[in-house]
Amino acid sequence: MPIISAPHDFNEHDLFIDLRSSLGIPLHLKCEGMNFAGSIKQKAAVGMIEAAERAGRLRPDSILVESSSGNLGVALSMMAASKGYGFLCVTDSRCNLNTRRMMEVFGARVHTITEADPVTGLLGARLAYVRRLLESDDRYVWLNQYQNPDNWGAHYRWTAPAIARQFPDLDVLFVGAGTTGTLMGCARWFKEHRPQVRIVAVDSVGSVSFGQPAAPRWIPGLGSGVRPAMLDERYVDDVRMVEEIDTVRMCHRLAARGFLFGGSTGTAVAGAAAWLAEHDPAGRLTAATIGPDLGERYLDTVYQTNWVQDIYGSEALEQLATPVGMPSAVAVKAPDALPLAA
Incomplete structure (x- = not known):
């Protein structure tokens, strides 16, 4: 053991x-759910955060931000709590209540998008909100699970x-x-x-x-x-x-x-x-x-x-x-x- x-x-x-x-x-x-994050997304979270740390993208005052329907949000919440980073999860109304509560227990903030973009849907609206956050405060660091090679890596x-x-x-x-x-x-x-x-x-x-x-x-x-x-x-x-x-x-x-x-x-x-x-x-x-x-x-x-x-x-x-x-x-x-x- x-x-x-x-x-x-x-x-x-x-x-x-x-x-x-x-x-x-x-x-x-x-x-893949037999870990403390409860899903396969723990692997992606570990890969992306550790790569960002090696690259010097994360500082002690950094706030991780990510768009997630739930499981990656929980994994990042867990890791942020363990490593001392802030974390803001941008999700939407399909995210389960239990999942949102788990993220909040780990100390994360959760922002729920309720209105879909007319072309790109709820995901597009989530991504637009993330981009606005990045423009508003340089402490935000977006790992971007959708394009990050350390996700598939x-x-x-x-x-x-x-x-x-x-x-x-x-x-x-x-x-x-x-x-x-x-x-x-x-x-x-x-x-x-x-x-x-x-x-x-x-x-x-x-x-x-x-x-x-x-x-x-x-x-x-x-x-x-x-x-x-x-x-x-x-x-x-x-x-x-x-x-x-x-x-x-x-x-x-x-x-x-x-x-x-x-x-x-x-x-x-x-x-x-x-x-x-x-x-x-x-x-x-x-x-x-x-x-x-x-x-x-x-x-x-x-x-x-x-x-x-x-x-x-x-x-x-x-x-x-x-x-x-x-x-x-x-x-x-x-x-x-x-x-x-x-």
Whole structure:
């Protein structure tokens, strides 16, 4: 058992769940919520803050500012508390109440955007507010998770090699797409070291990341109202779009087996399950996906029947009560991947 002196010194890299025995899905789920930030975003937070410190961008009076739908905000709040920096998280009305409260417990300030930009949506409005803050006070330091190479670099350094060590014969890896930091870090590593592994991006219906039309989305985490600056589709072999109700249904399926996961994890598993049902009905491929978060922060949304009914209609509750087959995720054609170097 390790002995640590800072919360970000601990991260469980090697915990996987075999979903074949519990859900009948031939898929291994990498659990990324077993750390003090509760999500995979701890890796990105560590990578970006430590790089900014090495570059001399952070001073003792610096105030970190970041746009986040929740999980990165919690990770940065935790690290800011540990290292003595101020932190202001700019989020929007989709951020869970429990997530906002966690950030505030760590001493962070939280500014919630409630009015979307007419073109770029809530994310665009969040980014515009961050830019105004930077102009108002030079103490603010924006790590900019959307364009920071240390975001995807953290997953190139840690996440992808951990998967490769566990599964030397991996055939396909499913990765959820938000800022695409996790996706790009893993895809770049595998294209460089194991180019035979097929990389499938999983995204939420309503996200514009892969050229699909924008639509309202209610579950924070995956998806984007603005095309991610880091996304390079040449590293992606296929894309799977997942309806939010299928995310909710998968979260409930997992919970019914004793695994409480968050919305991003539900989306990743739902997309992987649908892809495998179509492309590998015999279950011969070795497949893995990444579960970015746990489910405690979603108790008032994804796991709350009143919320589900209000957002998705009364028929959604009937679907939750019905034995679920494979989710109805939608396939999107991606460009042919190129075996590019990182």
